[in-house]
Amino acid sequence: MNLSQHTFWKKYIARVKIDVDHAAYTKVVRSWTDVIPACPVNRLYFIIEGEGYVKIGDQTYYPKPGELYLLPAGRDQAYGTISDDTFGKYWCHFTAKIGDLDLFQILSTAPSIVVKDPVLLKETFEKLISNRRSDAFSAEFRVTGILHELIAEFIDGNAAVKLNLATTPTYEKMNGVLRYMEQHMAEQISIETLAQLAHYHPNYFINAFKQFTGYSPIQYMNHLRSEKAKDLLLTTELNVSQIADAFGMELSYFSRMFKEQTGFKPTAFRDLRPR
Structure with a gap:
C-alpha cells in the first residue's frame, strides 16, 4: 500500500x-x-x-x-x-x-x-x-x-x-478506480471511463464512488493533485506554472484548486518550507 x-x-x-x-x-x-x-x-x-x-x-x-x-x-x-x-x-x-x-x-x-x-x-x-x-x-x-x-x-x-x-463489497472495483486515477492525474478523465473500470452505469458510479470515498470523482482527483502538488512544492524547485503543466491544468485553475484544497496559494505554501 x-x-x-x-x-x-x-x-x-x-x-x-x-x-x-x-x-x-x-x-x-x-x-x-x-x-x-x-x-x-x-x-x-x-x-x-x-x-x-x-x-x-x-x-x-x-x-x-x-x-x-x-x-x-x-x-x-x-x-x-x-x-x-x-x-x-x-x-x-x-x-x-x-x-x-x-x-x-x-x-x-x-x-x-x-x-x-x-x-x-x-x-x-x-x-x-x-x-x-x-x-x-x-x-x-x-x-x-x-x-x-x-x-x-x-x-x-x-x-x-x-x-x-475483502469485507468491503465495492473495494476491488473502487480500488482499481483509485489506482487508475492516481496513475492518470495529468489527464482529463471522464466519468464514463471510470464507470467502465468499475463496471457500473455512470449515474450509479457517481453515487457509489461518493459513498465509498466521501468525495465526488472530481473532488477526489483534485485531492490527489493537491497532495502531489504539496510534495512537489516542498521537495523540488519546479515553479508553480511547471507544476500546473504536470497536471495538464491551466495555471489559474490549478492555483484556485490548490487554495480550495489546502487554504493556501501555491507560492504561500512553498514559503512554509524550512529554511
Whole structure:
C-alpha cells in the first residue's frame, strides 16, 4: 500500500459514525452469562478485578485485570463467570458504522491489549459514563469524542491491526478506480471511463464512488493533485506554472484548486518550507 492509499484509508476509517448504547462500571454477579449470535453491537470491557471468560466466534479468552477487550459487532459473542471472584469491569456497548459496514469488519485487530496507564483509562471511562448520563446539550459531543479516544487507545495498543478490505463489497472495483486515477492525474478523465473500470452505469458510479470515498470523482482527483502538488512544492524547485503543466491544468485553475484544497496559494505554501 503506497502513501496515498494509506492516507486515503486513514481518512476513510475516520469517517466512522459512532453511537454509544450503554456505558457503566459493574461488579458482575455469579450468574452473569449469555450467548449472543451475530451481536449487533461492539462491546468494550476494561477489566479491573476478578476472572471470567469471553468468547468471540469459536475462540474463548480469559481476560485479566488491566486488559481492554473488544468484542466486535457482527460476530457471535458470549461471556460468563468461572468462579465467585467475578469480573469488576468498565464497559460500553456501541455501534461504529462506515456506510453499511461495521468499523471492525474493515479494521481487523487482536481481541485485547494490555493497558499502559490503567489509572488514566479508568478516568476516561468515568468521563464517558458521566457524560452518557448528563442532560447537557454538549454531552453527546463529549461521549462521541471520548469513545473515539478509547477506540484510538485500543488501536494504538494493538499489535495486530490490519485492513480487512475483502469485507468491503465495492473495494476491488473502487480500488482499481483509485489506482487508475492516481496513475492518470495529468489527464482529463471522464466519468464514463471510470464507470467502465468499475463496471457500473455512470449515474450509479457517481453515487457509489461518493459513498465509498466521501468525495465526488472530481473532488477526489483534485485531492490527489493537491497532495502531489504539496510534495512537489516542498521537495523540488519546479515553479508553480511547471507544476500546473504536470497536471495538464491551466495555471489559474490549478492555483484556485490548490487554495480550495489546502487554504493556501501555491507560492504561500512553498514559503512554509524550512529554511
